[in-house]
Amino acid sequence: MKNRKWVAMLLAGGKGTRLNQLTNTIVKPAVPFGGKYRIIDFALSNCKNSGVETVGILTQYRPQALHAHLGHISYWNFYNRYGSLTILPPYQRDNEGVGWYEGTSHAVFQNIDFIEQHSPDYVLILSADQIYKMDYSLMLKQHIETNSDCTIAVVEVPWEDAHRFGILEIDETTYKIKDFVEKPVKPTSNLASMGIYIFKWPVLKEYLIQEEQKEFTHRDFGMDIIPAMLHDGLGLYAYYFNRYWKDVGTVHSFWEANLDLLDKQKNIFLQNTEWRIHTVENNEPPLYLDEKAKVHHSLVSEGCQISGTIEQSVLFKGVKVGKGARIKNAVILPDTIVEENVWIENAVIGSQSLIKQGVIIVSRNPAEHIMVVGNRETVDIMIEEDNLPVNKLKTVISY
Known part of the structure; x- marks a missing residue:
């Protein structure tokens, strides 16, 4: 399902401090994965395979290796007459210093002008540090059918890991979200946000601007934007995802995700083989x-x-x-x-x-x-x- 009325904003600028030494020289989305890929390849390939033709990549921390990787744009084939892949680092605005991205929602706020250039009906927000295959067009289809202001992709996680994620409570019949708590100390559910959102663009723009006017804010989707929408009674819905998904935000999860490739039931490359994960080929000699x-x-x-x-x-x-x-x-x-x-x-x-x-x-x-x-x-x-x-x-x- 191709729709030129949606654009993706791929958040790829975080330090990845929980990966510690593996991110002491490069940003987390550029960390190698699975023998030949980089972590960001999964979100990028999902965009390409889902028909998302316009992607903005928000970079900040130690971006050199990531920018070099993204420079081989032909491997994702985004550049055509209808769309593009655009790197969006922080930059100086007016006479002020560099406007560093201070949170996930703040990073998108700083690029409102980029989004407005494309005049989309919907904006897809993605994280660049997850391992999964997902057809975003199916999520958009549900978003449109429910007339949702915001749709959040969700997955069930082990209870012992639930405190690491945004946790939702939903109406089991309609999938309408009733409550959302970012990284709760004592989770009441193990239904976790994947950090993948689709918003109506006019609604998101209003809340991004509104958040920047507050004196106290985390400038974050999970901490600020989503709770504010729920508080105001907007329609937020969950989109269930029941296939392999791994957030590689810690050393242990990164180690596990790589070793999962040795298990036929978990090897993501053996699942839905027509849904290819693209990367830059290094032209190495044989093993x-x-x-x-x-x-x-x-x-x-x-x-x-x-x-x-x-x-x-x-x-x-x-x-x-x-x-x-x-x-x-x-x-x-x-x-x-x-x-x-x-x-x-x-x-x-x-x-x-x-x-x-x-x-x-x-x-x-x-x-x-x-x-x-x-x-x-x-x-x-x-x-x-x-x-x-x-x-x-x-x-x-x-x-």
């Missing part, structure tokens, strides 16, 4: 396994050179693993070198890092702790979860 290499139930990408043992792991492009090395239940990001006789288990290793010969990086309790090495780090001493040297806390952290 090389020497006579000592052993690979079991893993994803190993192009450009890798393997001489050790790989079990239940995801290795990104250009990773090199030396003889005698053992990698298990681990995610190794691009162009990292693992030297001989290294043992890595229940860990995430950042991009372009060097793990020196004989080093051990192991978590004994992955349900509670995941070992993490940052990007462009060198680890040259033995490290285990229960014996973490103080002088290496900035390099390797247990989560």
